[in-house]
Amino acid sequence: MINSKLRPGDRLSPKSILIWRIAQISVWLLGVVIVFSLIFYPTLGIHLFWNILIPIAPLLLVVATGLWRNICPMASTALFPRHMGLSKRKKITVEGMGKLNLISVLALFVLVPLRHAIFDLNGPATAVLILSLALIAVVMGLRYEWKSAWCSGLCPVHPVEKLYGLNNKLKLPNAHCGSCHRCVTPCPDKTPGINPLTTKKTMSNKIAGFLMVGAFPGFVWGWFQVPDYDGITTLEQLITIYKSPMLGLLVTGILFLILKKFIKEKSLITIFSAAAVSCYYWFRIPALFGFGSSPGDGTLIDLTRVVPEWSIMALVVALTLFFFWWIVLSKQRKISWVIRPAYATEGMNFGKYSYGKNKG
Numbered sequence: 006m007i008n009s010k011l012r013p014g015d016r017l018s019p020k021s022i023l024i025w026r027i028a029q030i031s032v033w034l035l036g037v038v039i040v041f042s043l044i045f046y047p048t049l050g051i052h053l054f055w056n057i058l059i060p061i062a063p064l065l066l067v068v069a070t071g072l073w074r075n076i077c078p079m080a081s082t083a084l085f086p087r088h089m090g091l092s093k094r095k096k097i098t099v100e101g102m103g104k105l106n107l108i109s110v111l112a113l114f115v116l117v118p119l120r121h122a123i124f125d126l127n128g129p130a131t132a133v134l135i136l137s138l139a140l141i142a143v144v145m146g147l148r149y150e151w152k153s154a155w156c157s158g159l160c161p162v163h164p165v166e167k168l169y170g171l172n173n174k175l176k177l178p179n180a181h182c183g184s185c186h187r188c189v190t191p192c193p194d195k196t197p198g199i200n201p202l203t204t205k206k207t208m209s210n211k212i213a214g215f216l217m218v219g220a221f222p223g224f225v226w227g228w229f230q231v232p233d234y235d236g237i238t239t240l241e242q243l244i245t246i247y248k249s250p251m252l253g254l255l256v257t258g259i260l261f262l263i264l265k266k267f268i269k270e271k272s273l274i275t276i277f278s279a280a281a282v283s284c285y286y287w288f289r290i291p292a293l294f295g296f297g298s299s300p301g302d303g304t305l306i307d308l309t310r311v312v313p314e315w316s317i318m319a320l321v322v323a324l325t326l327f328f329f330w331w332i333v334l335s336k337q338r339k340i341s342w343v344i345r346p347a348y349a350t351e352g353m354n355f356g357k358y359s360y361g362k363n364k365g
């Protein structure tokens with residue numbers, strides 16, 4: 006599955022395709038189990054989704070974005086119609102893509118604070134959210150070509166992929182697009198070092214890129230300053246869950262604009278990326294093990310009587326150093342998240358799984 010000799014346009018062997026399909030189906034079934042648990046065993050479902058899967062995701066996006074792009078259950082759901090030949094395979098305009106990218110960033114900023122009031126404590130509500138997103142993903146997949154509309158457009162996780170997956174070092178094949186139809190330009194999957202500000206073709210692109218790079222670290226910090234509420238009953242609570250994330254967003258957004266005058270944009274993006282993911286784990290790891298500032302919120306297992314607090318802090322500091330090394334300091338390998346399949350016009354076969362040979 007991982008092959009350092011992979012070149013753009015290389016053919017995937019039937020065995021490789023089979024292995025990827027097994028991996029995709031397995032992760033998809035795991036997703037089904039999580040949704041089932043969220044509805045019928047909410048405590049288990051919340052642990053599986055919010056306290057295991059989601060905390061692993063940022064680290065995975067940093068070290069292996071392409072792996073996630075290949076096995077994400079929501080992507081498999083969105084691309085199922087395309088694999089089955091049921092998609093209308095329309096192309097989205099540059100303006101349309103810009104708008105989808107902006108909506109996805111705004112959706113992230115609206116939905117994530119709601120975790121404190123609804124989703125973190127309510128399994129069925131989280132299941133409804135996931136199923137609603139899955140429905141939108143399928144509708145997008147039925148209408149648009151390959152990953153353009155959902156995986157590289159409207160998915161609220163995609164902006165985070167672009168922020169965290171800056172320094173990809175893994176060579177993986179594209180396990181979804183049978184051949185490349187140039188459905189999105191630039192394609193995040195096949196563009197080495199893509200970041201949220203790579204595309205500045207439209208105003209929507211520019212706003213989405215700025216919000217994701219400059220504002221996101223502050224948003225993450227602000228999110229962790231709010232405790233969980235059991236449902237929103239007053240307007241005041243609603244304001245509370247948004248106040249700190251919005252304040253943080255404003256502070257780092259302004260900081261980004263100021264620093265841009267002194268530091269090269271590319272370097273600044275890597276620093277803000279490392280800061281955002283480090284900030285997430287700085288708060289999330291202690292909370293997972295019972296050392297959080299709001300006792301009980303987001304706790305997977307209480308280790309307060311088992312390990313000393315300094316050991317958790319040591320883990321957090323080590324992770325922070327790792328992220329700054331990986332994203333900011335280590336050599337940019339210029340490897341895209343996944344290797345481009347053959348262009349459709351160059352392959353012999355335009356069918357569902359046409360992996361034609363291409364020299365470039």
Ligand code: SF4
Nearest residue numbers: 182185186187188192
């Ligand atoms: S690899 Fe080609 S077909 Fe697949 S998402 Fe990117 S541009 Fe679209």
